[in-house]
Amino acid sequence: MRNRFSEELALVLKRKDGYSQSEVAKKTFYSESTISRIVTGLKKADPQTRWTLANVINDLRLSYTAASESYGTISFQRDRKRKDDVFSALVKQRTEQGEREKLEPEFETAITTEPRFRTPEQNQVIERYPREYIEEISAEITALIEQAEYAGIPMNHLQQVIDEVNDSTGG
Structure with a gap:
């Protein structure tokens, strides 16, 4: 089951050079398997994990998505029904x-x-x-x-x- 944060994390990892799952794991001290499970949506990231990942990766969209989930606000960043532009x-x-x-x-x-x-x-x-x-x-x-x-x-x-x-x- 995917969620907004896992979807955005997957997109960031595709978009950013030097941010493979293994690099993120090294910088955050989470295991590669944990990062993989978060990216695929098999593991829901708690607020602390979202904050850590967003800060290490330093991506505004990821930070906004992490905050949206932490504070219960709504995010329109990846509306599948709309063009992304x-x-x-x-x-x-x-x-x-x-x-x-x-x-x-x-x-x-x-x-x-x-x-x-x-x-x-x-x-x-x-x-x-x-x-x-x-x-x-x-x-x-x-x-x-x-x-x-x-x-x-x-x-x-x-x-x-x-x-x-x-x-x-x-x-």
């Missing part, structure tokens, strides 16, 4: 933004209604809106990664920018 990432991001924006007035009305007077529909909107928002953020991150790759911006530079923003905002 900048345009499809932008379309997905705009779709998610549109869905959230359509829901926003209902959400604002619902949250400003006294809880005891809320309708069941308003309660559903209150539950649904955060998910729509997180899906939009995830789609935006994916679009940013695709655009950076398309523009030739090295992923380590993009990661440096993200780290600087996180440091300046306390993230």
Whole structure:
């Protein structure tokens, strides 16, 4: 059974020079068989293992996928139904933004209604809106990664920018 992290790890190992399963095993001190089982989806990587692999391999997509699984956010990085390119990432991001924006007035009305007077529909909107928002953020991150790759911006530079923003905002 495959999962997002194992799929992304397999893609990274194909994409990056010098990162065979044996090299990753040496750098992480996991056995080659453990790495192989994670790549094939036979072993689900725990959060610490995902973090270790992402840091050693130093790949932004892998780090994002590891974080998505660790924190329960949604990732659109490898949607099998869509082309894997900048345009499809932008379309997905705009779709998610549109869905959230359509829901926003209902959400604002619902949250400003006294809880005891809320309708069941308003309660559903209150539950649904955060998910729509997180899906939009995830789609935006994916679009940013695709655009950076398309523009030739090295992923380590993009990661440096993200780290600087996180440091300046306390993230």
